[in-house]
Amino acid sequence: MQQKIIILDFGSQTTQLIGRRVRELDTFCEILPYNKFPKDDPSVIGVILSGSPFSVYDKEAFRIDLSEIRGKYPVLGICYGAQFMSYALGGKVEPAGTREYGRARLESFERENPLFKGFDDHSQVWMSHGDTITALPEGFRVIASTDKVVNAAYQAEGEKLWGVQFHPEVFHSVQGTLLLKNFVVDICGGRQDWSAASFVDTTVAELKEQLGDDRVILGLSGGVDSSVAAVLLNKAIGSNLTCIFVDHGMLRKNEFRDVMHDYECLGLNVIGVDASAKFFKDLEGVTDPEQKRKIIGRDFVEVFNTEAKKITGAKWLAQGTIYPDRIESLNITGKVIKSHHNVGGLPEEMHLQLCEPLKWLFKDEVRRVGRQMGMPEHLITRHPFPGPGLAVRILGDITPEKVRILQDADDIYIRGLRDYKVRLSGEEARKVLAAGVPATMTDGEIEVSLYDQIWQAGTVLLSTVRSVGVMGDERTYEHPVALRAVTSTDAMTADWAHLPYDFMAKVSNEIINKVKGVNRVCYDISSKPPSTIEWE
Numbered sequence: 001m002q003q004k005i006i007i008l009d010f011g012s013q014t015t016q017l018i019g020r021r022v023r024e025l026d027t028f029c030e031i032l033p034y035n036k037f038p039k040d041d042p043s044v045i046g047v048i049l050s051g052s053p054f055s056v057y058d059k060e061a062f063r064i065d066l067s068e069i070r071g072k073y074p075v076l077g078i079c080y081g082a083q084f085m086s087y088a089l090g091g092k093v094e095p096a097g098t099r100e101y102g103r104a105r106l107e108s109f110e111r112e113n114p115l116f117k118g119f120d121d122h123s124q125v126w127m128s129h130g131d132t133i134t135a136l137p138e139g140f141r142v143i144a145s146t147d148k149v150v151n152a153a154y155q156a157e158g159e160k161l162w163g164v165q166f167h168p169e170v171f172h173s174v175q176g177t178l179l180l181k182n183f184v185v186d187i188c189g190g191r192q193d194w195s196a197a198s199f200v201d202t203t204v205a206e207l208k209e210q211l212g213d214d215r216v217i218l219g220l221s222g223g224v225d226s227s228v229a230a231v232l233l234n235k236a237i238g239s240n241l242t243c244i245f246v247d248h249g250m251l252r253k254n255e256f257r258d259v260m261h262d263y264e265c266l267g268l269n270v271i272g273v274d275a276s277a278k279f280f281k282d283l284e285g286v287t288d289p290e291q292k293r294k295i296i297g298r299d300f301v302e303v304f305n306t307e308a309k310k311i312t313g314a315k316w317l318a319q320g321t322i323y324p325d326r327i328e329s330l331n332i333t334g335k336v337i338k339s340h341h342n343v344g345g346l347p348e349e350m351h352l353q354l355c356e357p358l359k360w361l362f363k364d365e366v367r368r369v370g371r372q373m374g375m376p377e378h379l380i381t382r383h384p385f386p387g388p389g390l391a392v393r394i395l396g397d398i399t400p401e402k403v404r405i406l407q408d409a410d411d412i413y414i415r416g417l418r419d420y421k422v423r424l425s426g427e428e429a430r431k432v433l434a435a436g437v438p439a440t441m442t443d444g445e446i447e448v449s450l451y452d453q454i455w456q457a458g459t460v461l462l463s464t465v466r467s468v469g470v471m472g473d474e475r476t477y478e479h480p481v482a483l484r485a486v487t488s489t490d491a492m493t494a495d496w497a498h499l500p501y502d503f504m505a506k507v508s509n510e511i512i513n514k515v516k517g518v519n520r521v522c523y524d525i526s527s528k529p530p531s532t533i534e535w536e
């Protein structure tokens, strides 16, 4: 049976990160809303309570009945999780004099406590809290303190129940992963058998069982998630899988041709549909961003459905939905998370059931699974790309000529990012490797392309703007393009990438010299929030 750690989400921004860290230990975990603990699930081996935006004494604070877990599983409370257990069991939690945010050191800790096995003296931890535990419940003892926080960690005497005020899941808690390993592996007995190879084996077997001889349809986008889902399904059911890849005319330069070629090399049964004429016609004269998105969404469903209906006897619709797309708990504090699935609204009369083989995976795990199945690196490391494609990167109305200009400029930019190599060492190198970027460490250094170092890059055609330039002896009056490159882990927040000046100079030169219709290049230095990654 697949063992699992349950992470109960009280709404903290770092809950997903706890999940990622546990998965990095190759132990399976599920993040569930704080009030959805699976009482009768025999595969649960331990429980982690996350942080929260609330104070324990807030009226609307999330609370649970601790008797469901206390004494039944090992429990670790993090920040609010620790405060809540302490408060609920008779301790005292009060507002700290000042909100403590940032690095701190464990000035003392119980060396023999299994939670701190292998910890160094003065280990650095990351604090982010406005409340502090001022008195522990009876029978609890303090097991670590910082200079400002006496009860930085506690354990219930004789019980497998711990609380930590700091955030072990955050990168700046230097031995945070060790603490989680101590909890998950040593205390809970996690087997560390969750690997890409075991995932592929188990999932292929499950898909065979689930799907039998049924026919399955899958919409491919050229992106990592749908491609990995297709290859997994292909392994399980072969030609019973039919993939549909729609070209709406607003993909990157040569993307439809290149990706179709990749898919064919992977042995996938793909129908490529060039529907660009329809999309261009329906978008003619439309300038409003929302309107563009609606038209593209509607046309996409129409084209996809027409093709899907031709596949007789299909019983399933497969999608490359991944875990962050659906973590229900993200909505517990009422925040609306982007929805970005482009295949939807299939005709009801087809009665298709949904098959989502990647629904438990984080993005980096999807990439590991893709590599495990031997997929080409350029497919696996592709940046995310919006469903409506270049249509949301052309300000103003869309014409085939504008798309051509943007494709040419973007191609120079993206090729440049792939070709430009940087050497990294120390923490920077570690961060890049931890994100799954393919690179080998030699003499403490790695070499990676700019492309692999960033989350996403693209070019925007400001076709509603014209500016004057001079080329040779001629005056020009043409459009600018804006280059965008961001670093991120989930696209929910993003920072603009600090690209090297010599790289920007070279790309700008090449675009202006080679792309007719562009005479100025700008670089977008806005972060998200308050901006978004895409311009429209």
Ligand code: XMP
Pocket: 338, 340, 341, 342, 384, 385, 386, 387, 388, 456, 491, 492, 528, 531, 532, 533, 534, 535
């Ligand atoms: P924003 O612009 O909201 O984008 O910061 C966040 C991430 O989502 C991608 N994006 C989309 N992806 N269909 C998609 O599949 C869409 O309609 C869509 N709009 C934005 C965007 O590229 C970024 O990665």
